[in-house]
Amino acid sequence: MTTAERSKPTLPDSWVERIFDRMQGLYGSLWVDRWRTGEMVQRAGRQFDQGLLNAKATWAQELGGFAGQPERISRALEACRGKPLPPTLPEFVELCRAQVAEQGAPRLSLAHPKAEARARNMAGVQALIRRMTA
Structure with missing residues (x-):
């Protein structure tokens, strides 16, 4: 791992676990089998698939910008x-x-199609009131 890769933010392990859990819930074995290699490694007294560990580490790095x-x-x-x-x-x-992009896109505020007509009418009414009271 290079110095630049180490200084790049990574997602917390708990976030990556939740992403992988959600994807497994949505896609079942299509998700898990995509990463599984069958090569088992032992960590903290438990067995883990090396391919799954590699995938999680890569996802943590690549999604780090969204942390x-x-x-x-x-x-x-x-x-x-x-x-x-x-x-x-x-x-x-x-x-x-x-x-x-979807959330950050500027939203155009369009005037109501009748807003101009209303403004003209109001100006006309105000002018009429001024003439009547003058």
Whole structure:
């Protein structure tokens, strides 16, 4: 790992676990089998699949830029509900980015179509009132 990679923010392990749990809930074995290698390693007295550990570490690094904006990750997870296949990491990153673009896009405030007509009418009424009271 380079110095730049170490200084890059990463997602907390608990967040990555929740992402993987949610994806497994949505996609079942399609999700888990995507990462599983069958090579087991022992950590803290427990057995873990090396491929799954590698995938989680990579997701933590690549999604680290969203650590300060958990709502983007949450909305990206919600967007997966309508997708029949689980996203790859690049696809999920794009989902996170798209949520920001969607939420951050400037919204145009359009005047009510009758607003101009109302303004003209009000000006006319006010002019009439001034003439009547003068």
